[in-house]
Amino acid sequence: MYTDVINKIGDDNYRKMVNLRHQFHMYPERGYEEFKTAKTISDELERLGIDYKANVAKTGVVGLIKGNHPGKTVLLRADMDALPINEEADVEYKSRIENCMHACGHDGHMAGVLGAAMILNNMKDEIYGNVKLIFQPAEEEQGGAKPMIDEGVMDNPKVDAAFGCHLWGGMLEGEVHVRKGPMMAAPDMFRIKIKGKGGHGAVPHLTIDPIVIASQVINNIQSIVSRRISPLESAVISFGSIQGGKSHNVIPNDVELVGTVRTFSEENRKFIPKAMEDILKAVTESQGAGYEFKYEEKYPALINDEKMTEIAKNSFKKIVGEDKVVDMKEPTMGGEDFAYFGQLVPASFMFVGISKDKDNLVVHHHPKFKWDDKNILTIAKGLAQTAIDYLKA
Structure with a gap:
C-alpha cells in the first residue's frame, strides 16, 4: 500500500538525502559532541515544517510528524556519532576533521531517517497516528539511547513501537536482513x-x-x-x-x-x-x-519482537523485492543500544547490506570504510513503508 507514492517521493528527494549524508560525513563528531550534526538535523526538520526538540540528552534531536488521523505512534531511530579514526577512504566528501570519521554508517542512518521524514511528511493525509524521529547521540561508546529515554522521548505522545536500521558491510548491497528474537548481544x-x-x-x-x-x-x-x-x-x-x-x-x-x-x-x-x-x-x-x-554492564541484548519484525520484513519486500529480504540464521555478537527501545515497546532492527560482492566485504571501523550513497534510499523508503504499514495495521 502506497509503495508507488513512497518510491516517487523518495526518488524526488534523493539528492537532498545525499547532500545531507555528505555534510554529516565531512564534519563528523564523536559521542555527545554532535553539535553541528544536531544543528544540520534541526535545520532540515525546520525546513520540512516538522516539529522538533533539540538538546535532548545533550545533543539528541526528536522530531514529530503528526498524521491527519488519530492513531498509534511509531518511532524511527538514527544514531549520530562518529569514531576516532583518521579517514583514508578515497571519496569526494572525505572527513575534514582529523582523527574523526563516520566509519560505521551513522551518516547514512541519519540521512536515511531524514529521507523517511521527507516521504512521510508528504503523506500526512494518509497517516493514522504519529511518527517520532529520534536522532540519538553516542551509540558507539557511552550509549545515548537510555539518556534520551530517561528524558522522556518515549512519551508525549507515548510510543507504541520502534524500528531502526544499520548499514552492514557483512551483507550484499540491495539486501535487507531481518531476524525474529535475539539479534545482537x-x-x-x-x-x-x-x-x-x-x-x-x-x-x-x-x-x-x-x-x-x-x-x-x-x-x-x-x-x-x-x-x-x-x-x-x-x-x-x-x-x-x-x-x-x-x-x-x-x-x-x-x-x-x-x-x-x-x-x-x-x-x-x-x-x-x-x-x-x-x-x-x-x-x-x-x-x-x-x-x-x-x-x-553496557547495553542489553537486542531482541526483536516477532510481530514487528514480520511487519518490517513485508514492508521492506515492497521496496527492495521479495528475494532481497533475508531471514538471518544466526544473531551477531555485536552490540547496539537500540536494545533499550526494544525493552520498552515492541521493536525491530534490520541490517541493510552495503558490500558490492562477497569477496570484498566492507569492514566497519576501518579507515577505508565506504559505501554507495544509493543505500540511503533503502533505509528511507523501507522505514517510511514500515511506518505506514504499522500505523495502518
Whole structure:
C-alpha cells in the first residue's frame, strides 16, 4: 500500500538525502559532541515544517510528524556519532576533521531517517497516528539511547513501537536482513588488575609474579564458556588488552587485563561476572596475590519482537523485492543500544547490506570504510513503508 507514492517521493528527494549524508560525513563528531550534526538535523526538520526538540540528552534531536488521523505512534531511530579514526577512504566528501570519521554508517542512518521524514511528511493525509524521529547521540561508546529515554522521548505522545536500521558491510548491497528474537548481544566490558610483588627476573621466588598469575586467570576464565555455559547457548569472553611490565629482566608489581563479555540471556549475563570473580579470587589467593575487578554492564541484548519484525520484513519486500529480504540464521555478537527501545515497546532492527560482492566485504571501523550513497534510499523508503504499514495495521 502506497509503495508507488513512497518510491516517487523518495526518488524526488534523493539528492537532498545525499547532500545531507555528505555534510554529516565531512564534519563528523564523536559521542555527545554532535553539535553541528544536531544543528544540520534541526535545520532540515525546520525546513520540512516538522516539529522538533533539540538538546535532548545533550545533543539528541526528536522530531514529530503528526498524521491527519488519530492513531498509534511509531518511532524511527538514527544514531549520530562518529569514531576516532583518521579517514583514508578515497571519496569526494572525505572527513575534514582529523582523527574523526563516520566509519560505521551513522551518516547514512541519519540521512536515511531524514529521507523517511521527507516521504512521510508528504503523506500526512494518509497517516493514522504519529511518527517520532529520534536522532540519538553516542551509540558507539557511552550509549545515548537510555539518556534520551530517561528524558522522556518515549512519551508525549507515548510510543507504541520502534524500528531502526544499520548499514552492514557483512551483507550484499540491495539486501535487507531481518531476524525474529535475539539479534545482537549485550556488549559488557571488564577490567582486572592482578596485584603481585615485583622484583628481579633472576630471583622469581622472591616475587609474586602477576604475569604468571594473569596467564592462569585468562586460561581458567576461558573455561567458563566452554564448560559452564550450555553449548546450545551463545556467549563470548574475550581479552583485548594485557598491560604489565616494561623490561626483560624485571617482574612487575601489577598486570592489567581488559576485555569484553557478550551474552544474549540475562541469566548468563549475571552468571559470568560472578564466575569470573570466583576464579580471580581462587587463583590470586592461592599465589599470595591480590586483585581488583571492575565489571561494567553496557547495553542489553537486542531482541526483536516477532510481530514487528514480520511487519518490517513485508514492508521492506515492497521496496527492495521479495528475494532481497533475508531471514538471518544466526544473531551477531555485536552490540547496539537500540536494545533499550526494544525493552520498552515492541521493536525491530534490520541490517541493510552495503558490500558490492562477497569477496570484498566492507569492514566497519576501518579507515577505508565506504559505501554507495544509493543505500540511503533503502533505509528511507523501507522505514517510511514500515511506518505506514504499522500505523495502518
